[in-house]
Amino acid sequence: MRDTRTTDDLFAQLGPLKRYAYSLTRDRGEAEDLVHDALVKAIERERQFRPGRNARSWLFSILHNTFVDRRRACAVRAGVEMPSDASVDVAQPASQHDTLRLQDVRRSFLALPEDQRAALHLVAIEGLSYEDAATALGIPVGTLVSRVSRARAQLRAIDADESDNVVRFRAKGGSPDASV
Template identity: 50%
Template sequence: MSNEKTRFDVIGQLGSLRRYARSLARNEQDAEDLVHDALVRAYEKQASFRPNGNLRTWLFSVLHNTFIDGFRSRQADARRIAQTAETAETVQQPSQEHAVRLEQIRQMFETLPEEQRSALHLVAIEGLSYEEAAGILDIPIGTLMSRVSRARAFMRASEGEEPSSRAAQLRIVGGRDD
């Protein structure tokens, strides 16, 4: 039994497997997942390893096949999603007027630059104080206030209405509107 354990010892191969996985996956986290999945598969299939075979090449083969299987699976999933999107109704009429308005606001919000969107989200949606939000984003309060102000101004300008009527149309909660 101890002879079989030393024969199937993969610890010495981990460095090589990780390097190869990084070259395949092109992403550190995906490479680690790939190595993990390959080692699980190798352990499950260790009976298929030839007694006098080269452990290193066998593990590389298992790793490569695991990568190819995952790649093909992702491609098949993408094709299924694309086919579903083609057959599904692309536009669903909202059941209520406020749903349409909420979607318009969401789309405006999504067009904001990331730093303005995150600042506005923390203050307006999560209801955090400027101090709390600035602490989370690790920026000065003045910078946070500037980002929130610019985000609100952009959303108001996107409304394309006169200042007197836009307050009734779009009011961002949290902070002042002027």
């Protein structure tokens, strides 16, 4: 019989798994399917989990490998395109500026190369250590550090380019209390 604590631990990671799946697929429905398939595999492979290992990175590893397997299968089927955009629900109303900024950041993040996006998501959003994220992705720690660094640099460059396009106005004369 399945250990209830293990199953509870598995489902406690549902939110982070969904976020990571969405960052990989860029499609809410496909992300849900990916998480489902990964959880089925995790339950089937529960006996392979080594005590003392980080369950979270183990689950992210299964999710990532499931995603890679799906991409390979999709590439075999010529002409099949995967959806590349989906809407995001916002929990609280935000100002127009904040909403536009969030859309810009999201668009920039999703435009990152897949390997950089996956690395940055696990480290910056999910809070995995570099070691755990590298394990989840099946890459050396140095490679992960490099990918995260390149992703952050690319996002900073995009942000700098956008701020260069901002037109700033400076009022001359008058008082700050004067009505316009």
